[in-house]
Amino acid sequence: MEEPIVRVEHLSHRYSVQWAIRDINFEINQKGILGLLGSNGAGKSTTMNIICGVLNQTEGTVYINGIDTRKQPVEAKKYIGFLPQKPPLYTDHNVSEYLTYCAHLRLMDDREVKAAVVSAMKRCGIAHFSKRLVKNLSGGYQQRLGIAQAIVHNPKLVVLDEPTNGLDPNQILEIRDLIREIAQDHAVLLSTHILSEVEAICQNIKMIEHGNLIFSGTLDEFHDSVKSNTCIVKLENAPAEGELGNIPGVIKVKKLDEHSFRLQFEQEGEEVAKRVAEICVNRGWRLSEMQMEKVSMDEIFAQLSGKRVVDKF
């Protein structure tokens, strides 16, 4: 059987006395973009730094393509490309010199370096800047170069730590397009605390909070992980708010306009919603619309991380 690209087993790390991550386990088996999501300080960078061999874990094991990163770090690193939060750029090099240097650092065969540098520059849209000094590139192009150094040796795994941090909105869209393109033939592990980023480009999500892995699944599963308990009803012959509030299972009511109300249910809603619909019809309130409200990414994130959910009432 083929080895997973990444296998993380019982990974824990402690900085002096405080545990930053505890008992993290997961595998990456395929190409595509996996988003590592979490609040500031959740443990994303710690996890990525260990996977990439930049930090030695306190406990647990990371295998890249079946190779233990602790026992055979040099071999394992051939399969990893890493863009840390702060790109490791040598600003007095020009683009081509810098990538050539990076390719040698990755122990590439000398005969392959030139073509690999040209290919990485092309893929990242920086070929026209090959002779430009790194310090004279804009932030967006420096980030492209950061990604180019992460793929120059054609690794199986590309790890990007908050790759759109600090970029302007147009640069963010361009870098996201580039990451999507890279993910066609690499497994990309990307950390972010920006929910719209996850929604825009990730197929799978792992969420870390206080150093623990608290969610693992597809984007759709993430959306389904928290069920809605609010709904909007439209009643052509609306009663007073109090009457809606007296329906068993309804705990809050907010009048939105003459005919529309937001109802909050005791628990997640389908059973109560059916009851509300029956009562509205039986009492002649002329129910014309009823829709469970979608739970936003922000609300899911807040609930999963145990934070206070914004009260819509």
Ligand SMILES: Nc1ncnc2c1ncn2[C@@H]1O[C@H](COP(=O)(O)OP(=O)(O)OP(=O)(O)O)[C@@H](O)[C@H]1O
């Ligand atoms: N070198 C260090 N020494 C001591 N504590 C550290 C060190 N680096 C990180 N920490 C702590 O470990 C925890 C996890 O930090 P980490 O940087 O992995 O989180 P993160 O999810 O990447 O956050 P951010 O999104 O802010 O980068 C935090 O409490 C942080 O303060």
